[in-house]
Amino acid sequence: MPFSSVRSDNGLSWAAMRPARLPFSIPAILFALLALGAFGCSKKDGRLLGNERLLRGPNGFGTTTSEALFPDRDTYVSPGAANFSPTLLVGNDGVFESRAFFRIPAWSLPDTTAAGFAVSSIFLEVPYDTFTATPFSLVLNFATASAYDSLAAFPGAAPIQSLGTADAGIVLPFVVPIPTSTFSPIKDWAHAPASLPGLMLYTVGGTGVTALRAGQARLRIGYDHIVSNASRRDTISTAIPLDFTLHTPGTPAPTGTDSTLILGGIYDWRVPLHFAPLAVPAGSTVNEATLRLRVESANAVFTANRGVDLEVRRIRNTWLESENSLTPLGTDSTTIVTTKRIAYGGTADSVIIVTLPQSLVREWTAAGGVNEGLLLTLKSNNTLPELRLRSRESSNPIELRVSITTPPPGRF
């Protein structure tokens, strides 16, 4: 049968490729061949029978094992008498007593040559930090100090000249009125800031601890002057960027064999831990590195909807369990991990789980790797209850769970 033939200028000629009338036997054979496989009954959804041929030697395909490690060293340490946290604590509570110290590197003064200039008021103003209870009749004195020395032991530098006194926790923000007669020495201090070693806020009466926001204190000077033949009252503020809290030594002092590890709280205790995990076999995967912190059931309950962030840092220096100070540990400034919004509300919160980076265990156990342990810190916790953790000397200590999967064997 003749077919039309079309030749394309730029391509294949498809005219001759119209379906040919094959002998009936050919499609029948094609169909039969296809039917051999295509109509086989598929009893499973594939990929499983291949297991029959996945043969990789007598050691299997890799095994996952979990190891529960307990610390071989744990204690709690104090960051020292000086505390540079975002909260300034001033007051006393039992054996605890603390003072706040300030330093003004540069002053802002009104134009004293302005017409009708007269100082109308001077006061220290500091916003309150969130605190759990209003102090009872806590009276604080604001005074010049003989030094601004964060290395000093409590009570630190002595007060020289009282500038004013105020009740804490009565009005917002915390304000200490200062006599206007102080403006004269203020001018001298402004002229030579080094002539004022420091300022301090300390308890002179009552009990309780108030919490103020660090770095946000202002010394404000109100003054009158004449503008356009009219008397006008203005205020100028001097920021006080330098401050810290100095408190009494923490109690109970750590011994290294305590069954309770105190974390956070008014002394801002830190908890160093050290574990000795087994070396990760070459090529293995670390699937899990989880800290399980167990809180004592008698722990003070947190205020509802209040939580605290737990930070974990690496310790770089060798340390002993008898250590009671943070400084010798040589802790990294950067955190490894931060677990947000931890709160203790009862026995349901008795285990705090902190997921560590799996690479940490590999680093610890690698050849040449350094494992001096971890430091737990509660961020801005000194206005909340401390967390009392069970130590390795207790019956239910902190646990580090490490899970490792050995590598599958190679193809050949």
Next chain:
Amino acid sequence: MNSRRRKSLALTIAVAFAIALPALPPSAARATSVYSIGGLGEPQLDEGARVRALGGAGVAEFGVDLFSQVNPASTAGVRHLLLQGTIVPAYRRVSGLNGDSENASETEVPLLRALVRLPARFVLGASYGVGTDAQFRVERADTAGALSTTRIDGTGGMQLIRITASREFGPSLRFGIDHEIVAGYYREEWTRDFADTNLATSRDTLESRYERLGRWRLGVQGTVRGWTLGGVFETKRRLPLTSFQRASGTTVEAGGTSLTIPSGFTLGASTPVFSRWRATAQYRRANWERASLASDLVDLQALERLSFGVERRGKKAEESHSWRERLPLRVGVSYLQWPDLLPVAGASTIAGGTAGVKEWAVSLGTGIVTQDKGGTIDFSLEAGSRGNKDDLGVSERFVRAAFTLQVGDDSWK
């Protein structure tokens, strides 16, 4: 319905099945042979659909637009620029000892080739072919240690990149030479998900990589009284092998071993048997042996392929009275012995005993020539089985189609 329409309908159904074959079972696994999970992978036939339809017997093929991959001398008759590509969809059914079965399908491009005629009767060519395919996917529930589900995705295999030169010496003698670069790798991604949500998913990458080095293949063809005889010799090449094992934060590298691509040869003949019929046969052997690859997980033996095919040539348009006379018909049968000797069912290494994989296939094919004679489209369909369920725990039946498009410079003149 008259006879002509019935035949047309039957043809339409068959072609529709062939086209839809790779996509038939939506749940099918994407993998090559179940035996490619270990060893060198499934040996591929890097030939076009025409030679595949002849059972793979191509060592004595030659012509202005006919050639095979197995013999570099077969390209010597090419007169123009030729480009050829082949796509092979395959479908398989795997059966286990307890009566379970599952399906899998994949599509492979086993061959891409370009040839050009140069002055002084030289022909130069380049090609990409697939030697073995190690693609697989396995899912397994693991109970060793923590409960997990493991998925293993295997990829890679051997790829062959060939530069070919050939020349005719008179009408009866052709020589050819290949420089064959053995490329590729074997890679497995192991992903392990745990029932315990505290455990992070582990991912391991296992990779065996060998240096890309070349070897030589020498081919010859001679024609005497209608008989064409062909022969090929392949040289041996040692490829340094490096294994990598990577997991999160760690890499382990191990070298010092090697994969030796063995020497081999291919012999075959082709002869007319009737006026339009021609028969061709071939024997191919690659001398794989235990020393080719040091492994506890696979032993090696010689690869052997026996191929036999017959072709009824189509009549020229001016001589034919119907289309059926113009279409060629090709039928073939082949036997392949894989080089892999795999651990028997129940053994975890070759120390527990090995068994080979034997593959039988029948093939059928045809093709059409474009009106301008510059191009061809060939089609083949193969069906067969491989492996012994009693020895290896699973056996396999397969169907695969091949479509080859070949175009020459006549196509766009």
